[in-house]
Every structure is written in C-alpha cells, then in structure tokens.
Amino acid sequence: MTRETTTVLEFPYSRTLGPVLGAFLAGLREHRILGIRTPSGEVLVPPLEYDPRTGAALDELVEVGPGATVESWTWVAEPGEKHPLDHPFAFALVRPDGADTAMVHVVDAGSPDRMRTGLRVVPRWRAEPRHLIDDLEAWVPE
C-alpha cells in the first residue's frame, strides 16, 4: 500500500476588469444586464471589449433582458465542489432578450422535467453581491 499525497495549489487572484467587464459586473449588482453592440449591429452578452470575430474595439454598452430564452441546457444532478449551487441545477446557454448571443450560465429549475430548449427564464439576483458573475445567482423559469 503506497502512501497517498495531497498538494493544494491555491491563490486569491485579483483581476482588474477594464471598462467593459467592470461595467458589466457593476451592472449585475444593480440588477442590470449589459451587452455590447458590434459595428454590424449585433449585441453580444457577456459584453467584450472587442468583436470576437475581428478584434475590432467595441464600446457601445446596451442593456438587455431581463427576460431570456434557454437555447441549450444540461442537468447537473450531482453538483461538484466548483459548481455555483449546492443542489441540482442546469447549466444552459441563455440568450437575454435583445441580445444576439447566449451566455453560459445557471438555471435553477428544481427539476430536469422543467427544462427545455426555448424555456423562458428571468434572473434571480444574489442578496449580497460579491462582484462576480454569479451576482446573477441563477436564472429561474418565468
């Protein structure tokens, strides 16, 4: 029987956000979801400082949602240690109204039976925001 070893690699990183992601996370705290408009008129969520297809700089933030549509989903029946909820939930591609792209986020639907592509959802906000993406704690069925 060989000996077991454990190594923990741990650090509290401090990320500076810049203007776009900074505004996005600040918006979540105020219960607002911000996207950003590309030159072709598309609205990206989450907002990026650049058009991911061309690298062109973007700066026109626009509010989207709060209603949204599930475009794809999977059920996490047994959440792991890094997952945002401690009870079963869905990871989903969620497209807020007014946005042309979807964000990978969390749907707290209680049961996989309630999940379907096309499901309408609304945000549930974290009571005590901590300036992270999960200040939008989860999406819940409308």
Added chain:
Amino acid sequence: MSDAPKQDLVMAHLVSLRYEEPLSRILDRFVDGLMEGRILGHRCPACRRVYVPAKGYCPLCVVETTEADEVEVADTGVVTGFTIITPVAYYGQEETEPFVYASVLLDGSDANLGGQDIVGIPHDQVRAGLRVRAVWRPPAERSAEGITNRGWGSVGSAIDAFTPTDEPDAPPEQYAEHLF
C-alpha cells in the same frame, strides 16, 4: 462592500486546486527508508552516479534505474552552496525570519539535496565545505509529508536540518562538481 469607484474594476477570485495521488513506488520506498533512518538512492547502471532521492532514471544518460540499482548513502555530507533567505511575504508563506537554504551533498551521493536548513551554527558561519550530519526526527514523528511525485520535498519530513559534525572542512575539489 465599499462603493469606491475603483472597486468596480477589480474582481477577487480564489482559485484552489487539489492534486491527490499515491507516491510513486520509488519514493514510497525512499520514505520507507527514512522511517528506518536510512537514506536510499539509485546508482545509474551506465555512469555510476548516485541520485538521492532516486528519480527512476538518470537524467544525464537517460536510462531507467530500478530497485536493483538501489544504494544506501550516509546521513553525513558537505554543504556545497547556500543562501540566507530573507523571506518575502506571500499567500501561503509561513516563514517570517531569515533562514538558511543550503545544498548538501551526502557522502556516497552525486546529487545535492537542495533547500536544507543548517542548525547549530550562526548564519554568518555557514559556508561551502562545512561537514554536516542529519538531525533526524524521532522515528514516531517521521512522515511522508511534503514529498510528492512532482519533485517537491526530499527528506524534510524525517530530517529537520543538518548540523556541523565538527570535522575539518572538506577540500573544495571534493565537491567542486556539485557546487549548485
């Protein structure tokens, strides 16, 4: 939470990852040795160099070594190089006072044990050539702690430090190939 504008531009994210695995057979046997107060290594069948702890191969010849190549080396040796470290504070750093970080070439080994503490002598008298002996923990307090397959740790869970033997210093030519 502060409402200072700058706060909006910073995001704190704790990243914590755990790596769990059994010690390799070679290191497990090395720890068995430490428990009994023995220091084991492998002798390269090609170049005859001895590595402590064994790697399972000779990095110079790139040939594998096995238990058949096992040798025991002494718990005495010579300091071949050192630094006095003024610890820098960082997340997880437990040291606060200056400490010795010495390389010790054990008698019978061809590879330094790095990062050893030297006790029983003032920091300003630590020197290359100093003859030292292992300060073993009591057998019941020895463990495999800190020894991993990633190359971290060597003898620290069984040997707290090295201390002068009070022999005359080793002549430089004896450790010239092992300065670092």
Added chain:
Amino acid sequence: MSSGERCAVVGIGQTHHRKRRDDVSIPGLVREAALRALDDAEMTFADVDALVIGKAPDAFEGIIQPELFLADALGAAGKPMLRVHTAGSVGGSTFIVGAHLVQSRIHQRVLAISWEKQSEGNAQWGLAGGRSRGIGAGGAFAPWIRAYIERSGAPEYIGWQVAVKDRLNALRNPYAHLQLADISIDRVRESPMLWDPLRFLESCPSSDGACAVVLTDEAGGRRAARPPAWVEATSVRSELGMFPGRDPVRPQAGVECAHDVYRQAGIGDPRREIDVAEIYVPFSWYEPMWLEGHDIAGPGEGWRMVDDGITEMGGAFPVNPSGGVLSSNPIGASGMLRFAEAALQVRGLAGEHQIDGARTALAQAYGGAAQYFAMGVLRSEPR
C-alpha cells in the same frame, strides 16, 4: 537559420509597464501592445496570417492556457495560434517561433505577443510552486552570483553600478516601469539586502505588461512604412537545470546559443561588431555574467567593461539602453522586450534611448535555472 526566407520586424508595440495596470483587463493589456505593433506596421488584425503567444506559467494569473480566451481579443478567429512556454526565456522563444513561421515561408505576416499581468497573482508564490519557504528567483541565483564574484574578483560596487545605469536609462524610456529619478550608488548600497549579495535595488520589479511584434517576409520588410529590422540570426538552447558538473555561472547552453547566433550573423568579434545589446538582466550582476557567458568579454573582463563605463549609453558596447529587466519585468514579455528594443535600435526608432548609428543589435533572454536561452541578432540592413 540557413536558406530560409528573410524575416523583418516591421511593427513593435509595448504597454506602459506598471506595478499594477488597474485600468485594463488582461485582454485590454494584451491589445494595447498588439494594436501599437499593428499601428507601427500600418496593419490591422485582418492583415495577420498567424499568431504566436508567449507567457510564463499559467499559475501567475491562475488561468489555464489563457490564449484560448485571448483569441477573441486578438482577432485570431480562423487563424493559427501557438502558445509557447519556456520559462523566463519565453518572450524570446515566442519571437523566434514567429520568425520561423516567416522564414519557413509558411506565413507572410505573423503577430507575436507576450505578456504577464503579475499583479493578478504573486510571482513569489508562483516561483515557490504555491508552497511556503519560497526563495524567489533572487534566492536561486544568489549563490551563482556569489560564485561569479569569487571567480572574477569583481568588486561589490559593480552590481550597484549596473543597477544605477539601467535605471538612468529607463528615465529615457516612457514605457519603463521604474522611473527612479534619484537613483544613485548610495541608494542602491543602502537598500535592504534581500539575498546576499543582492540588494533590493539590484533586483527587478514585478510588472504588468505586454509586448508585440509584427514579423513579415522580405517583401513586407521592403515595403514597410517605417524602417524594418532584419532578423539575421536566431537560436535557442536548453540544458538540465541541475546535475553533477554543471557550471550555472557560465551555462554551456548560453555559450552555444551565443556562438550559434554569431555564426549565423557572420559575427567574428561580438564586442566590436555588435553596436548595442538588450540582455536579460533581472539582477544587476547578470550583466557582467552574460557578457562573459556569451563570450562578449573574456573571463573576468565583463565586470571591467561595466566599471569602465563601456556598457553605458555613451559607451562602446551599450547594454540595455531601454532600462532592461531591472526597470520593467512583465516576466512573460521581458524576453520579447529585449528583441523588440534591439529591433527599435537598428530601426533608429528608440527615441530618447536611441544609440546613434546602431546597425547591429544583440537580443538575449534566459529562463529557468539559467538553463533556457533564446538569442537573436537584428540588423538595419540584411547581409
């Protein structure tokens, strides 16, 4: 490199390096350098055929292969992107991989970028593998520096002189992190001893920063808007970090790497034929150590070059007119900055830290336990 396409540096960009660039995200930092390089080349992301990205360990920022998400920030969609990681030499290696893509005629326009945002994490933590009892790079290099001092008989003020020279040079470089107008021998001497014999002011800072270069083929170099720098030689060498008989004061990999670039560039006497050098000097003593370790100076002569002022801006062999790693150290980018600054010199575009008439420049980066080397020679005219 023999028989390949000529490679030219036609665009150079770097960020303003700072202790903490709290005004930008990581994509913002990297784009700042990339867009400056593209502007210099009068190009846009659309003109780029391929990208090469370099940085030091991912744990410095806590992101695995961050170039995957940075692809979106760099207009990389639909293009090849390589990620190089060769410890501290990585910026140099990244430049060289980019040059290889052009010299092999696989691509015509390559954007090579390297970066580090050290303030997101902590390099001392990273160098310690996240464990206690970290010794830092200074702790690792100090014994070798002591050995150099003993071997060469150099006086201890040599280290202070280099520390002052590079910081004075940095005052001429608006991008440099440290701007120490009151730097002096006394201040260096009186700064705290960190790792005997290294004092605080003999050590590099920890910086956020990025560097980017646009590399093109010969035709691209010929039609460049501003003077190009020609990549005349590149070489990399690696060796084991610790083994019986190793000489880490003068690592063989560094000797062979230097001789390889001199041979490629047709340089017989590097001290006379090289006009300016940008060398990776994170601790002051590495200037004389590499002058000797790369056979620019004979044994024991490197420190005399420092002492005689030969490596100052106005000297016969200026080293690190940009202020070097001692003034700005975004680790992953530090190696590429050496290549970029060497290229700026032969392009005549180094501004206040320009060495007049620089036509041949040496760039060098090293990493790990002084075991990884990446070197290059840049010229104002191709041979």
Added chain:
Amino acid sequence: MAATDIAVIGFAQTPAERRAEGNEVQLLVPTVSAALAMAGLDRREVGFTCAGSCDYLTGGPFAFVQNLEAAGAWPPIEESHVEMDGAWALYEAWVRLQHGDIDTALVFGSGKSSPADPAALWPQQLDPYTLAPLGVDPVSLAALQARSLIHRGLATERDFAEVAVRSRRAALANPHAQVRGEADVEALLAEPYVRDPLRRHDLPPISDGAVAVVLARGDRAQALCARPAWIRGIDHRIEVHQPGMRDLTESPSTTLAAERAGYDGGPLDVAELSAVFSPQEGILRRALALPEGTDANPSGGPLAANPVMATGLVRIAEVAARIIDGRADRGLAHATGGQLLQHNLVCLMEGR
C-alpha cells in the same frame, strides 16, 4: 517541395491508464527511448526537440521544466515547449525542420489527469471573468453542444452511443487503450445520464499517458525508415472562445485547417479524430467531409484513451503507425485544444 518533405519515422506511447505509476517524466523516459530506437536514432543526433504539456495538469508552475530530463538535455539541445497538446509541438518541430539546416526532430506530449479532478481543474481554462467562476466543467459544456446537435436534428442519443460502441470495439485491438470491449447500443442507452443528454459512454476516460514521435526530412527519413509516413500538409486554426458566440454544431476551423493541410476530401484509409466526446465525431466528420466508410478512430480514439496533452499527438502516431507498417497509404490525424473544439489541427500523411 521534395527538399522539405518531412515524415514520421518513429513513435511510441505508454498505455493509457486511470492512474499511472510515477510522474510525467518517468512516463516519458522509456517512451522517448522507444521512439528513438524505432527511428534508429541516438538522442545526441536529434536536431530539435519540442514538448507539449500543461503545468496546471501536472500540478505546479514550471512543471514542464522537469520533462526536459526525458529529452536528454545534456550536452545542451535546441529545444522548445508549447503549453498545448503534443500535436502542436510536432507542428513547431515541422516548422523548424523547414529551414533545412537540421534533419531530425523529437516531439513528445504528456499528461496525467488522475491527480486533479478534471471537473475542478478545467473551468480554469475558460474566460476568467464570466465562465471560470461558475465552475463550468468540460462535461457540461459537451452536453450543451450535444443538445444543440439534437435540437437541430443533426444527431440523436443513439448516434452518440453507436460512436461509443464502435470505439470500444476498435480499442480491443489497441494495447494502449483503457476502455475496450463489446457493448450493446440498447444497453448503453438504458444507462442514466451523467449530464443530460450525455451518458458515461459518451465521455472519455480519465487517463494518464505520454507519447513521443520522431520526425525526419527527405533523404534522412528514407535512410532511417523503409516506409516513412510523409506529412503532406499540416495546419491548425482557432475559433471564438465564448461558447455562446459560435455555432457549437459545426467546426469551421477544422474545415479550414484540413483545406490548408491539402486535404481535398478524397479517400482516406484511416482518420484519427480527437473527438473527445462522442457527439464531436459527427461534427468532425461533417467538417472534414470524410468520405462515407472512412475508418475513423481504428485505435478507439479518445473515448478509449484520453491522455490530455498527448491525445492529439497520439492521433498522429496512430495514423503514422498504419502508414509505416503498410496497412494504410493515406491518413488524416486531427488534434484539438481548448473546450468544444475551439482549436483544431489537421495533419495529412501519405506512404508515398
């Protein structure tokens, strides 16, 4: 172009194991030796060495440095390292060989997925601001991709299971495979979801392993190998990172890489695809426009063995193996990087 013809002339890999004994360099030492022996090369003759690995997978900053010991880095060697799958190390070596001043190269890739929980580790590979803090794991992402395929009518859960059955059956002949055997589609479909709509058979195993490949140019390749596996073309392309900002049901970067590698859609005797999750095989087949009946993943592919950071280079080795021993004349190897086929490499090889 003859002067820059470059071929695979040697290779070796460890068996993929759920938990391999020892560390990466201990896996690599015998593997590198075996690949060099097959090529008939002494390590001192190697002109260029390039390695692929991932520090975070190994478990510490600068972890890759130790792997240098497997390359025999004394006396000093000309060497590089990519923080990518070993297939990209091969790409860097292939670029280096174009210059003509050296004629052999050694590449290797290695990874141990057993020490860290992949579900905890790999979220850190995603956008650090909007994805990593949510702990979005690779299996969940693959499930989002799978459901998109189903929703578009491009695939069914049965299709996924059939890929798994073929993979496990093919792996019976692969001594390096970790998951092998005869399986029944109906029985697999009766299993519970791991992440709806994916079941356990749709996922790769957690593997430890290493692979080494030796390349040589022109005459040297001919001299060292009776039937070298000539690289007719190799290219790689990346895509947008954010999963919600691209169409997960297709892989345009694979199409483009194949085109640039010179693949014209013609017949292939073998294709080895880094379809790490079963739904990705169909995406890749469509992206490559593989002719009907192409023998895809005769090794069993990543569903049978997935030593991350080596998986892509294993694909190249598996295709080369079949060309060198005469079983195949023309083959295509595909490697992938990142999540959801973000970055794709295609290597086209021929026996003549």
